[in-house]
Amino acid sequence: MTASKTKIYLNGRFVSEGEATVSVFDRCFLYGDGIFEGVAVWDRAPFRLQPHLDRMKDGLDYLRIPNLHTDEEWTSIIERTIEENDMDDGYLRLQISRGEGMSSIKWEPRLLRKPEPNVTVIPIPGFKDYYKGLIAEKMETGLRAMILSRPRVPSAALPSGTKHCNYLNSVLGAIEVTSAQTDIGIAVDRDGFVTEGIAYNVFAVRGGKIITSPLNRDILPGITRSVVLEIARAEGHEVHETLFDAFELGSADEVFICSTLELAVPVIEIAGRKVGEGRPGPVSRKFGRLLTETMAREAAAWHAARKLERKSA
Numbered sequence: 001m002t003a004s005k006t007k008i009y010l011n012g013r014f015v016s017e018g019e020a021t022v023s024v025f026d027r028c029f030l031y032g033d034g035i036f037e038g039v040a041v042w043d044r045a046p047f048r049l050q051p052h053l054d055r056m057k058d059g060l061d062y063l064r065i066p067n068l069h070t071d072e073e074w075t076s077i078i079e080r081t082i083e084e085n086d087m088d089d090g091y092l093r094l095q096i097s098r099g100e101g102m103s104s105i106k107w108e109p110r111l112l113r114k115p116e117p118n119v120t121v122i123p124i125p126g127f128k129d130y131y132k133g134l135i136a137e138k139m140e141t142g143l144r145a146m147i148l149s150r151p152r153v154p155s156a157a158l159p160s161g162t163k164h165c166n167y168l169n170s171v172l173g174a175i176e177v178t179s180a181q182t183d184i185g186i187a188v189d190r191d192g193f194v195t196e197g198i199a200y201n202v203f204a205v206r207g208g209k210i211i212t213s214p215l216n217r218d219i220l221p222g223i224t225r226s227v228v229l230e231i232a233r234a235e236g237h238e239v240h241e242t243l244f245d246a247f248e249l250g251s252a253d254e255v256f257i258c259s260t261l262e263l264a265v266p267v268i269e270i271a272g273r274k275v276g277e278g279r280p281g282p283v284s285r286k287f288g289r290l291l292t293e294t295m296a297r298e299a300a301a302w303h304a305a306r307k308l309e310r311k312s313a
């Protein structure tokens with residue numbers, strides 16, 4: 001489907017892209033004062049919707065932005081977005097800004113010109129081809145990574161557990177990656193420990209063990225990260241959520257990244273040094289495969305559960 005036919009959810013209505021506008025006084029536009037989520041749609045079902053909603057609610061609560069919808073209402077909005085857009089697969093961007101008003105310190109509802117949050121769900125249909133292309137290609141070639149010059153914003157400054165709308169750290173990272181003509185950027189913190197990538201979590205594989213940074217180390221608690229860890233345990237891998245530096249990462253047998261958008265993709269080179277044999281290894285490939293298998297299985301379970309619910313209603 002073409003972008004012009006996309007139906008965007010905006011404050012209770014589905015509107016065309018041209019009509020999906022918010023005021024210049026929108027707090028997200030002015031201050032990044034909002035929370036967002038990125039949810040994968042696979043076989044017409046949202047993948048792991050509940051953890052995405054939970055992470056979003058935590059962020060909204062922390063920023064004291066009202067959540068206008070119950071989980072059931074959110075689920076219905078998401079299902080309607082998939083239907084309205086006849087979306088077999090893709091990516092949904094949920095975005096909630098505090099409302100509208102122009103003063104960074106006057107955040108309280110009574111001081112805003114529009115105290116109700118602006119709630120948006122933007123569908124990006126047609127990702128399976130992208131996923132297929134990306135996975136097929138990157139599973140073969142792997143990604144080249146650099147170590148970014150800036151650390152992630154420390155949690156002490158901005159809670160990294162929330163998916164807040166201040167992504168300039170990632171944008172600067174992406175600019176650095178493009179300038180260096182490489183594929184991805186991995187950040188280390190001020191102590192030299194690996195945290196996460198620009199928009200993905202990072203895993204090292206060493207002697208069959210799966211190693212990733214702990215959640216209290218300036219990283220987003222990625223939903224895909226949690227799925228990867230589930231798969232790792234189910235597959236009998238030892239899992240270590242622990243601190244490790246760029247040397248340990250670079251000298252691992254294998255490295256891979258994961259996110260809703262990228263799924264799980266092998267990394268073959270870090271800062272000009274080969275990881276392992278310098279080609280995608282068996283463990284990374286396995287996770288790429290098992291992740292999409294999990295998505296397909298859970299999509300089937302989602303539809304089966306909805307069918308049952310409709311029958312018993």
Ligand SMILES: Cc1ncc(COP(=O)(O)O)c(C=O)c1O
Nearest residue numbers: 199200201220222223224259260
């Ligand atoms: C900074 C950051 N880390 C990790 C992730 C991966 O999170 P998820 O698996 O929930 O997509 C993202 C996703 O956008 C991100 O922005």
